[in-house]
Amino acid sequence: MPGPTLIDWLRAQDDHTLAALLAARPDLATPPPPDSAVLAARAATRASVTRAAEGLDTFTLAVLDALVVADADKAPVPEARVLEIVGPAVAPERVRESLDTLVRLALAWGTDELSVTPAAREASGLFPAGLGRPSxxxxxxxxxxxxxxxxxxxxxxxxxxxxxxxxxxxxxxxxxxxxxxxxxxxxxxxxxxxxxxxxxxxxxxxxxxxxxxxGDSPLGTVKLDEPAVETKQLKVSTVDATAAGEALEFLRRAETLVRLWSAEPAAVLKSGGLGVRDLRKLARELDTDERGASLIVEVLFAAGMIGDSAAATTPEWLPTTAVDPWLASTPANQWATVAAAWLDMPRLPGLAGMRDAKDKVLAPLSDDLRRPPAPAERRRILSALAELRAGTGVPSPDDLAAVLAWRAPRRGGRLRDEIVRWTLAEATSLGVVALGALTSAGRALIGSDADGPAAAAKRMADSLPEPLDHVLVQADLTVVAPGPLEPALAVDIGQVADVESAGSATVYRVTESSVRRALDVGRTAEELHDLFRTRSRTPVPQSLTYLIDDVARRHGRLRGGAATSFLRCDDPVLLAEVAAHPAAARLELRKIAPTVLVSPVALADVLEELRGAGFAPAAEDAYGQVLDLRPSGLRLPAPARSRRVGTPAPASPERLAAMVEQLRAGDTAAGTKRGRTVSLTAGTGAADTAATLALLREAIEQNSQVWIGFVDSRGVASQRVVDPFRVGGGVLEGRDVSHGAVRQYPLHRITSASLVES
Structure with missing residues (x-):
């Protein structure tokens, strides 16, 4: 006797079970299914079954294979037969637990006898459990x-x-x-x-x-439990302090990249991305390898702090306006910004440098590195570390890869284990992981709370060393910062000295050019003397004092200024007349020679203003040739490229409840016998509307139910069986038969209506 179909089984489940199914398999809920028949059809498709099977562990997949081997897709199979195929070495309770998981996901259905969809056989591959075809x-x-x-x-x-x-x-x-x-x-x-x-x-x-x-193992060697992981217990303070050092180093390199590309941007390849030559140059400047440089550019790109200029001739990678507030933030907030961007970026930096099927090198910042499942995989890997006690580290990434491979052997594709190694290496560089353990800031970062980055920033701030208010000036004109400096002091030292080496202690060197740079930004010699005198814990060497005084004595003797446009005339009298005109004040004209005036205003605006004042100036190029400055027409800026960051939020409990309610209503409507029907299609006129109103009024007068096709505000079509009370004012009011609630249905959203026959 054939067992219940998947549709019948779904209709028999309670609301909680259906809501849990829609939450566990989100693809079934997009768009919301109108009834159980549609839900069953979606759940039985090969793509959906394969996607659901990707989240099953090795043993549960073996139980699914046992159902397929037992031909549960053709006829219901008793649980005893499944136990027989799995083998006597496995406890029945363990098999029952896996069967419950399969039933919860609607990959199987039934109680004493279980069935699976034909798609389960396809999802198990050509040879389920490694068994060939029967003869x-x-x-x-x-x-x-x-x-x-x-x-x-x-x-x-x-x-x-x-x-x-x-x-x-x-x-x-x-x-x-x-x-x-x-x-x-x-x-x-x-x-x-x-x-x-x-x-x-x-x-x-x-x-x-x-x-x-x-023999007794029909499925072969079944791995009942996930592999054991060798761990080591560390002090949480040690883990967090180590991560803080890595985080500061990452931030230093990121700031260096911003400074380098602000002065000399890198070119964008014709195919998109960053070229090998620019990547190698960047790696040298950042004192890291190419993989480390790729990670930094990818993270800053994901955070929106660098972008493609999209210039028509020579596009370049440039810092964006988002960089400036980031540079002004505290180190903890800087770290939280880049760590959150890394966690949610839909890209795999580890692919950079590899070759695709056509033997082309995959470049950083190119679309070839885009992998939408990457954020979910990172969270899964870090969540596995979060399951361990705080301060517990996993020395070998391969051990963690083996555990995750057992938990989801069909997930991740051919790069499954590599993604684990890449994620741990990247997390270590960012300070999310240290010594193989998830840090306190890392635990806060992957938390489910919306303020995860803010909480992570607080944890990182607690781990970072206190900023110093002093430096050590050496006799060889070097300045040693034994740790991170206070922001204001770091700016002051950065103006007057160049970084010679970075790390836990940063070494600066004072040179003639660095002193001149400080004077160029408006610092005086006395201010520089006072800086070193008050902030150095060591005596200021006389050679540094002489260097500052010598550079200051020669600084500024030759002056330069900026001018956007100029006016020249061989007749000094005419030029004097222009300078005396009221327009000269508005244009900020000033005389630098008897026959030359300069202005900070654009040349086109200067000429327009003077022509309005009655003069007849002409524009010229560097060679004295007359220029045509008429505008070439309006131009629109290129639209900014949008990038979707992160993963879509799961449906809320309220939304799941609404979808289950819709399922119930759709099942009720599908089971009714309909009589006379009026349909409204796009573009219909008043005649059809009048016929619908007449049908609804007839149902009210006869005290009978009416079946309606309805489209909600989200554009989702559904069916309802309603006890109508009133129709008017563009609204049908009645009680929904499926759950007894009184609802109002706008008439313009009703696509068809039928009288329900008893």
Whole structure:
């Protein structure tokens, strides 16, 4: 007797079970299904089943394979049969737990007898549990007896296929050979029916033979539990302090990159991304390797602090306006910004430098590195570390990769284990992970609260060393900062000295050019003397005092200024007349020679103003040739490229409840018998509207129910069965039969209506 269909099973579930299903498999809820039939159809598609199976652990997948091997997609299978296929070595409670997981995800349904969709067989691959196709010629045969009589070489060949892939490559499968003429093990096994020919060079082990060889383990070697992980216990303070050092180093390199590209931007490749030459140059400047430089540019790009200028001729990678407030922030807030951007960026920096299928090198900042599932994978990896006690580290990334591979063997593709290694390396560089353990700031960062970055910034601030208010000036004109400096002091020292080496202690060097730079920004010699005298814990060497005084004595003797446009005239009288005109004040004209006036105003505006005052000036280029300055027309700025950051938020409990309510209403509507129907389609006129109103009024007068097709404010179509009370004012008011609530339905959203026949 056939069991219930998936549609029947879904209709029999309570609201909580359906809401949990829609939350666990979000693809089923997009868009919201109008009834259980649509929900069942979506849940049975191959793409949806495959996506749901990606989240199953190794043992639960083995139980799903057992259902497929038992042909549960053709007829319901008793739980006892599943236990038999899984093997006696596994406790029934463990199998029941996995079956409950499959039922909760609607990958299987039923209680005592279970069924799966045909898509489950497709999702299990060609050979579920490594078993080949059954052979009809072996039905009823004494396979154990046949195997017992085989020579050792032939039995060993079958055993190898039974515990590995059921397919084998051979040169002896070309033609049928009678058993009496067979000369090789493959030919004899083919003649006996213990092997099947797939083609001239491929043979397949029948399922019946593999099951006999496997004995009490029909599914082969099933990994019941996830691998053990070797861990080490560290002090939380040690982990956080180590991470703080890494975080400061990352921020220093990020600030250096911003400074470098502010002065000399890197070119954008024609195909997009950052070129190999620019990447190597950047790695040298940042004192890191190419992988580290790729991570920094990718994180700043994800944070919106660098971007493609999109220039028509020579596009360049430039800092954006988001950099300036970031540079002015505290180190803890700077770290929280870049760490949150890294966590949610839909890109894999680890792919940079690899080659694609066409042997092309994948460049940083190119679209080739885009991987939308990346944020979810990072959170999954870091969440695995968060399961450990605070301060517990995993020395080997391979151990963590093995655990995650057991938890979701079908997730991540061919780069599954590499993504684990890349994520841990990147998290270590950013200070999210240190010594193999998740830091306190990292735990706050991946928290479910919306203020995760803010909480992480507070934790990082507690881990960072206190900023220093002093430096150590050496006799060789170097200035040593034993740790991070106060922001104001860091700015002052950065103006008068150049960074020579960075790390836990930063070494600056004072040179003639660095002193001149400080004077150029408006500092005086006395201010520089006072800076070193008050902020140095060591005596200020006389050589530094002499250097500052010598540079200050020569500084500013030659002066320069800025001018946007000029006016020249061979007649000093005419030029004096222009200078005396009221327009000269508005244009800020000033005389620098008897025949030359300069202005900070653009030349086109100067000429327009003077022409309005009655003069007749002309524009000229550097060679004295007359220029045409008429505008070439209005131009629109190129639209900013939008990037979706992070992962979509899951549906709220209220939204899930609304979808379940819609399912119930749709099921009720689908089960009603409809009579006379009026349909409204796009572009219909008053006649159809009048017919609908007449039908609804008729239902009210007869005290009968009405079936309506309805489109809500989100554009989602559904069906309702309503006890109508009133129609008027553009609204139908009535009680929804599925849950008894009184609702109002705008008439312009009703697409069709029918009288319900009893």
């Amino acid at each position: 009809s010629t072996l039905d009823g045969a004494d396979i154990a007896g046949l195997l017992a009589d085989l020579p050792e070489a032939e039995r060993r060949l079958l055993t190898t296929l039974a515990h590995g892939s059921p397919l084998g490559r051979t040169k002896d499968a070309g033609a049928d050979v009678p058993l009496t003429e067979a000369t090789t093990p493959v030919q004899r096994l083919l003649a006996m029916g213990l092997l099947l020919r797939r083609d001239a060079e491929t043979v397949e082990l029948p399922r019946q033979v593999a099951l006999v060889i496997r």
